[in-house]
Amino acid sequence: MKKKLASLLVATMSVGLLAGCGGSSDTAATQAPAAASTEAPAAESAEAATEALTEAAEEAAASGDVITVGFAQVGHESDWRTASTNSVQAALSAENGIDLQFVDCDNDSAAQLDAVRNFIQQGVDYIVIDPIVSTGWDTVLTEADDAGIPVIVIDRTIDDSDKYVSWVGSEFTNEGLAAGEWLKEYAADKGISEINVLVISGTTGSSAQLGRTKGFDQYVESEGWNKLDEQTGDFTQDGGQQVMESYLKSYAGQFNVVVCQNDNEAFGAIDAMDAAGVSYGVGGDVILISFDACKAGLQDVLDGKINADFQCNPLQGPDCLNIIQKLQAGEDVPKQTFMAEPWYVSEDNLTSITYTNNAGEEVTEDLVHVDQSVVDAAY
Numbered sequence: 001m002k003k004k005l006a007s008l009l010v011a012t013m014s015v016g017l018l019a020g021c022g023g024s025s026d027t028a029a030t031q032a033p034a035a036a037s038t039e040a041p042a043a044e045s046a047e048a049a050t051e052a053l054t055e056a057a058e059e060a061a062a063s064g065d066v067i068t069v070g071f072a073q074v075g076h077e078s079d080w081r082t083a084s085t086n087s088v089q090a091a092l093s094a095e096n097g098i099d100l101q102f103v104d105c106d107n108d109s110a111a112q113l114d115a116v117r118n119f120i121q122q123g124v125d126y127i128v129i130d131p132i133v134s135t136g137w138d139t140v141l142t143e144a145d146d147a148g149i150p151v152i153v154i155d156r157t158i159d160d161s162d163k164y165v166s167w168v169g170s171e172f173t174n175e176g177l178a179a180g181e182w183l184k185e186y187a188a189d190k191g192i193s194e195i196n197v198l199v200i201s202g203t204t205g206s207s208a209q210l211g212r213t214k215g216f217d218q219y220v221e222s223e224g225w226n227k228l229d230e231q232t233g234d235f236t237q238d239g240g241q242q243v244m245e246s247y248l249k250s251y252a253g254q255f256n257v258v259v260c261q262n263d264n265e266a267f268g269a270i271d272a273m274d275a276a277g278v279s280y281g282v283g284g285d286v287i288l289i290s291f292d293a294c295k296a297g298l299q300d301v302l303d304g305k306i307n308a309d310f311q312c313n314p315l316q317g318p319d320c321l322n323i324i325q326k327l328q329a330g331e332d333v334p335k336q337t338f339m340a341e342p343w344y345v346s347e348d349n350l351t352s353i354t355y356t357n358n359a360g361e362e363v364t365e366d367l368v369h370v371d372q373s374v375v376d377a378a379y
């Protein structure tokens with residue numbers, strides 16, 4: 001760690017961690033709605049962060065005294081992940097005074113722990129982690145804390161340690177709840193009285209999988225839907241295709257809803273259903289629900305292949321930069337920041353949904369009817 005930064009960082013970490021233990025951050029955690037952020041939404045903070053390069057960072061860049069950041073990324077399993085990597089690499093750039101050391105952990109939790117330990121040994125100034133799974137973190141985060149290195153968590157959550165300075169990501173349970181509420185209202189509107197659903201879940205133990213399953217299952221229970229099966233496709237297209245091929249053998253003619261926990265799994269499920277001659281999407285026999293809302297996913301919504309797609313926003317690079325700049329300037333940072341995330345639909349029969357979110361608040365949120373301009377603007 002650069003000497004001139006060290007004392008500032010120690011002081012800042014103390015402030016940040018104290019703030020994280022206090023009422024305001026806990027309030028932020030429990031009160032933030034699905035489509036709201038404790039800070040500016042990503043697009044706004046992208047501009048703000050890019051434009052507002054702090055004096056400290058400018059000075060550091062000019063003097064060659066760069067800030068070193070280690071980023072332990074999940075892997076490269078999806079379109080979402082590519083967008084996430086690009087976003088972080090664009091924001092934590094040399095021109096912003098940052099030397100970014102990037103490790104693709106290829107969805108291997110042990111490799112991710114090793115990567116973080118390597119960053120600690122190197123004495124980087126900050127560590128950014130997108131945790132593959134939500135538990136098993138306390139020991140290594142304690143090591144980072146002992147070394148005086150602030151840890152920033154993005155996207156997925158760490159659920160068994162609070163030894164990080166700040167997290168920015170998605171409210172995955174709200175994504176699952178929104179999908180459940182949409183299906184309930186869509187089925188009622190279409191006169192569909194029986195729901196037999198197959199779920200292709202994401203990486204087991206990731207907070208994205210846990211939250212989406214938890215939220216959707218609340219509706220399975222309250223509505224008396226029949227969940228025939230849930231197997232992991234590991235957030236990949238191949239995984240989605242393999243699980244769907246297996247479902248088509250085991251549950252032929254028994255299901256009318258498929259929930260894929262990300263777009264790439266949906267692409268694989270679509271290939272499997274096409275090969276089996278099963279119709280899906282608008283006017284089909286199977287309602288297809290997905291998460292992420294990447295550009296290719298929204299193209300499928302526009303084409304009527306995916307009925308509804310619940311966005312998970314991967315553009316956290318600018319927020320990361322903003323957090324680092326604030327820490328550099330000795331400012332407080334929020335313990336949690338929720339990304340703004342809209343919900344997208346293929347048909348215009350429903351324009352909004354009202355549901356009780358994970359914070360216990362009744363919220364009404366718009367459904368975005370996808371047209372070409374929506375696809376063009378997607379990540």
Ligand code: AHR
Nearest residue numbers: 078080155208235262312
């Ligand atoms: O953690 C975010 C999830 O991980 C996205 O839904 C998925 O596409 C990615 O692989």
